[in-house]
Amino acid sequence: MIKFGIGQSLARVEDARLLRGLGRFTDDIAPPRSVQMYVLRSPHAHAEIGGIDFRAARAMPGVHTILTGEDAAADDLGGFPSMVPSTAPGGGPNFTPPFAIIAHGKARYAGQPVAIVVADTLEQAKDAAEAIIVDYEPLPAVASLADADAPGAPLVWNECPDNLDALATFGDKGVVDAAFEKAASTHSVEVRISRVSANPMESRTALGEWNEAEERYELTGGMQSPHMLRAQLAECVFKIPPNKIRVRAFDVGGGFGMKGVPHPEPALVLWAARKVRRPVRWTSERSEAFLSDCHSRDHTSRCELALDSGARILALRFFARANLGAYLSLAGLHCAQGNIGHLSGVYTTPAIYAEVRSYFTHTVPIGPYRGAGRPEAITVLERAIDAAAFDLRMDPAELRRRNLIGPDQMPYDTGFQFTYDSGNYPVSQTKAEEAAGWANFEERRLESLRRGKLRGIGMGHIVEIAAGMNDEMGAIDVEADGSVTISTGFHNHGQGQETTMRQLVSEFLGVPPDRIKYRDSDTDVQPFGFGSAGSRAAAVGGALFKAISEKIIEKGKVIAAIMLDTSAEEIDFVDGTFTARSTNRTATLAEVAALAHQPMGLPQGMEGGLSHKQMFRPKGPTFPNGCHICEVEIDPETGRSEILGYWVCEDVGRSINPMIVAGQMHGGVVQGLGQAMGEFIEYDEEGQLLTGSFMDYQMPRALDMPQITTISNNVPSPNNPLGIKGAGESGTVGAMPAGLNAVCNALQPLGIRHFDMPATPWRVWQAIQHAGGIEALHKAAHETA
Amino acid sequence: MYSFEYHRAETVEETLKLGSVLEDARFLAGGQSLIPMMKLRFAKADNIIDLRDLDELRGIEVAHDIVSIGAMARHAEVAASPKVQSAIPALAGLAGGIGDPMVRARGTMGGSIANADPAACYPAACLALGATINTTGGDIEADDFFQGVFETALGEGALVTGAEFPVPDAAAYKKFRHPASRFALAGIFVARFGDLVRVGVTGAGRQGAYRWIEAEDALTENFAVNALDGLHADPSQMNSDIHGDEPYRAHLVEVMTRRAVLNASAHCGDE
């Protein structure tokens, strides 16, 4: 019996370190002689940069260097490319301006780096920055998606008319249009997905060093994918071979996808470090973070459903506009159009057609954030379902049930983009409805109404792609005493991977977790990795470590056979012990490892050691799914919503650590509800950020959140050997529609069919006013009584 | 933050002396308003004089139907004070609803009053209770003290040493929290002394905290929620931003006033 293996709610190993202040975050590291970088950022969303006079600043105390876009151009530094090719409106490839590391000649968003100051202390660097005179010629800006292609809108790029970078279409329009012709009813809804910022607890960080002896750069920082960042820095920014850069990440306080895309500052610290021949440190302040972290979402769309007379979905049409910001980040277009396959949802929708128009604006580039396109598509779909139910005066749960893909249809080819691996959607919905008391909600609505309150219930029944197909590399190093060290390209930034990876290896090799060392991601240790993103580490890592463990066991059997005087085929390996079959002769993994490291004792030609390193690619992606239900109560006098309860019946496939899965669900749900209920980023017409601090950006607090009940309906995935699906993003994907649908449902008695996020008190109050105010509510109460 | 010299003194007298000799000096109390502004480089002072050692400004006393609170009393101390809780529970509740535990552990009443943030809670209580603000330049009535957004009648270089709050017959503070900052989007302090009612409004007004005289008159006539029927807060007096426009804030003032009246009457048994 393995106590630490798969399925145990083992307490998180990393917490003992993190909670006692023993974590090692980048800002904790101050190498001797290190200096600080301050980034002077453009105060204008759009401006011509005439000249930069930093003579006085350069002479100020403590200043080592000041660098600008002109220096970067002289050094031939590039920017970060987009990983997603798309199509320009007239056909042909879209225009792909790389994400510049520093403005040169022109600033294109407020907060864009214009110069960097490197000084002994941060205060000296800031003092010097105040003495820099930048000759800006402010230009008109376009700061909102709605205005991006308005007649006469200023252009972000002259190469890109109407600011429309990409027009991508998916599916067969003819087939879909024909289905709409035949429909018994059609339903359309326009949905805005607000712009938000990830706001990880630890802001972005970078420590750059120039190793003169080895003539290479060394970067330490808060990031999700050290290998990807290294590749980008090497190929695109510095134009040098990748092994001329080492990238490491130690403890990282949250990433949420935002830290998965390259940002300018890691490149800037390395560049500066080489110039000043000293380690250069940078830690984003919170106000800098709001300005310069890639924002996310920011998307409007119209979604149309065609139903037959039995309320079964015949077809779906989707027309979206997505904001890209001023440059293409690595994954900006991915968020806009890469996850459009989610429009299929958990339903048997025969035909889907989608059009996505992606626009440039004078705002910080858009990057991924927990879900990265998944919550956007799913929220629109789930809103469309509820709007259709409103039109048909039907229970939205019933409308969903009629359209769910059945478990007997798995694996299910949606006919659009995805083939779902497994899952039992109807059972999840039943379990969630039972837990939430869906059936007798109307009684609760009435009870609230009697108190003058509007109560609403909302469902988000969702499926999302996880464990993407990219390869991952991993290694298990077995020492001569049988302890092991594991390394991968994944990176733990709060998900509990240090615990779950240990559990996996403990399961496979029978080594107790305290004999397993988890190595932080380091490009010098592993030449390749993809990193932690897209809910992939558990599923891909699980399979990867299983494959590696099997190799180790295979070799261990050969060695054990020598020790136990039999043949390898006669050896069994269970719980860390090799046994000669039908005997009581055994050898522990430690004993085998000891012999493996004494080549004299091994047969001629046999390689010593037990360690193994390899790459792995799973058979296919997985599709975690779940039915989410949220209940809210609105005070119509103030517009304030209170979230009363939250229930989710989820399917994450096989769960390595149920406690960690529940934690992922809770965190994901809070981020989804945070956006549905209140978070938003806003720029004014000139492109000035209005939500630049937590005084204005409505971060959810623990007290705003309800008890979150999680129920499991796990169906193992056939697409990887362990059946794991993933748990990182589905909470957010489900909570955004469930929360929003609950608010819309609460407003329904006033005749309100759709309400756009965020459900801030003011916006909800305005919606109620437009619908006739409290008087209309009293009328409704009178009618229902 | 810009660099500065740090000073502290043991007595009010020494503090004032430091303040008068040092160039560009600023007092530091709990630092919950000043330090964030300094970090952002919005506030700059060559010299910071820390008030933390001024024990003479810390006491909380009740005598002759007056609650006297020293300027350096922390929000958490006011909230937890049995004397304040029994004399003016609404005031203890107000202090306990400011910010979060860390803010309450450090932030002071005097700092809040001196700062006169247009969304701060204390100014509403001072106005509604008719408090007297004690300063080293003499006592100033609350009505004269608060003069606008971050504007007060406090003399140059003077210290707020405390405030005296008359004990009302009934009072309540109702705060509609700003969804992001959790300051008051509209905070209403209602106090009744005999028949006389005063209403202090914070958060909503364009000019900072103010008294809603029309509501006071109506409630003095009849201290009941329906006395407010048909009475409207003037939107043109209201602040407007991305969290609420003038009509919304005016509406919140009306709603929160009704709730405060309801609450004040419920608590004192005079429905």
Ligand SMILES: Cc1cc2nc3c(=O)[nH]c(=O)nc-3n(C[C@H](O)[C@H](O)[C@H](O)COP(=O)(O)OP(=O)(O)OC[C@H]3O[C@@H](n4cnc5c(N)ncnc54)[C@H](O)[C@@H]3O)c2cc1C
């Ligand atoms: C996260 C957060 C949330 C908050 N939420 C609320 C809230 O909900 N409601 C609310 O009312 N407030 C809130 N505050 C503000 C808090 O109450 C502050 O403590 C208060 O505004 C200032 O008090 P302080 O002691 O911190 O003053 P400081 O920040 O030290 O000083 C503020 C100003 O007053 C001056 N000053 C301080 N003491 C004196 C004195 N005795 N005499 C003369 N001048 C003086 C200083 O020179 C400075 O200019 C919040 C603050 C934070 C950081």
